[in-house]
Amino acid sequence: MVIIYSHFLKQNIVVDTETYLFYVGQLVQFEERSFLLSDVLIIDTTIIKIPVEKYLIECSEQGFSPSRKSIWINANKVISISLLSDIIIL
Secondary structure, three states, X not given: OHHHHHHHEOOEEEEEEOOOEXXXXXXXXXXXXXXXXXXXXXXXXXXXXXXXXXXXXXHHHHOOOOOEEEEEEEHHHEEEEEEHHHOOOO
């Protein structure tokens, strides 16, 4: 797993979890069972009024205001990870 995520280091990523939460932030560190992000925006999909993809595009284009300095995310809850700059809307 370590090799897989090394190209995401020090870049803004989107972490999709099996919960209603998405995380946007800079990947600082990863271990077998967790990810450390800094300058993190937590997106609660139950309260945003637009599609998550559109919200992420806005974050990519306009920037985002972090709600946490850092956060550890349990890797067992992660569905996918992608670069914020790779989010597209068709």
